[in-house]
Amino acid sequence: MFRKTSIISTLGPATFSYEAISDLIDAGVNVFRMNMSHAQHDKCRELVQWIREISENKNKHTAILFDLQGPSIRTGDLEAPYELNTGDKFEIRRQSADATIPFSTTVNYEGMMDDVEAGATLVVDNGTMLMRIEEKHDDRLICEVLTPGSIGNRRHINLPGTRLNLPALTEKDHKDLALAVECGADYIAGSFVRDAAHVVELRSEMEKLGGSADIVSKIEDQEAIKNIDDIILASDIIMIARGDLGIEVHVEELPIIQRRITKRCHALGRRVIVATHMLESMITNPTPTRAEVTDVSNAVFEEADAIMLSGETATGDYPTRCVETFDRIARRIEQSGSIGNGALAELETDKQKVILAATKLVDSLPNAELVVFTRRGVMAVQAALLRPNAPIHAFAPDAATCRRLALGRGIEPYTLPFSDAPIETINSAVDYLKENNSIKPGTPLVVLSDTLNKDKKLDSILVIYA
């Protein structure tokens, strides 16, 4: 049986090769993430071409997620990292200003000096260093280092509780969005999404450029949590981006927030990704800590659609082992049962209720599997959101739809041309599954389809035996 939980892997210098990408796909990656805070455009074009080519050769539907930087503050590039000690002075300056002290870097947000106050605490690099703003000038801030650490290129700065006056989509985001559309991105993620309007703006800008990717909203601060239902409803997928979220809220709130957001996504019918620090120690170690294994297990038990690797595969020493570790944990936990959030789904339409009936039927027949025919992917996603125990084999006429199903719990997507005679399509699908050893002959199959009548779509449920 295939693994239900999808695996997302961030590409970075550790995995910028044809072989590395091929190994990651073999190990089980379903979606590759380009982190636009770091990625160069030409590099992205090359990687996308490699991913498409390798996936086609392997007959896999590996998808691509472009993660926009969003309204976040990053330090500039340095010739070499600074090693900072407690009490050192650190300068953060506008691009146009010259350094006035030895430890100095530029910042990507010119308005930062206007938004902050002296005395405020800066959290640098996902919480690894703390600094206090001592002096505020028009073009620079002088900070005192409160905890020692190393600071490299494009480190992220958080100002917990400070409302930044950055727009939802920055100039850089617009350029990166155009690249994502040019590359045929399957998913586009907005960072620091604060409200539904942000999601609507991102989707409409993407559509103006001709894109049709699924929109992922990254939940990273308190304002997003306040507006969570509206954001979920405006999005296709939610990412619980625990790196920033864990700084913007008290860290002990994080597991509660994760559970709450996962439940709301299940109730409102949207997919959900749990991200960041899942196997952090494997950046330098070949095995995970017991706590990390438990964290990954928890996300799988909570029925996340996908779990994500960031630094582990972007800069880590053991990228493929990390994916193998995710794969092993996910498969084991999926066998042992899960939270049962499918029951929370709030269903409104007749179509949703037909899908519910199919998921209940398939789980009531011993060893049965679900086969879904879906043109745009909606039917398969809705079936997955009801979290049946049975695997979902989803057939779609085009590869782009299949890639948008790469991120959905329990879905295995396949391309298949749909014939005018629906029964022929069903027979071809069953033959394909048998030929590929995806199902055993005789397996009961619950077939969910809306293709039964050419002129008029009828939602139907059939039971057949492979």
Ligand SMILES: Nc1ncnc2c1ncn2[C@@H]1O[C@H](COP(=O)(O)OP(=O)(O)OP(=O)(O)O)[C@@H](O)[C@H]1O
């Ligand atoms: N495309 C890339 N090119 C160069 N370096 C990269 C690239 N992607 C990631 N990295 C490096 O890998 C590190 C870890 O990747 P990750 O996606 O977790 O970024 P992050 O900056 O730590 O976090 P985030 O952007 O999610 O807040 C980055 O800090 C960066 O140094």
Ligand SMILES: CC(=O)C(=O)O
């Ligand atoms: C993924 C990400 O951006 C975060 O966890 O903050």
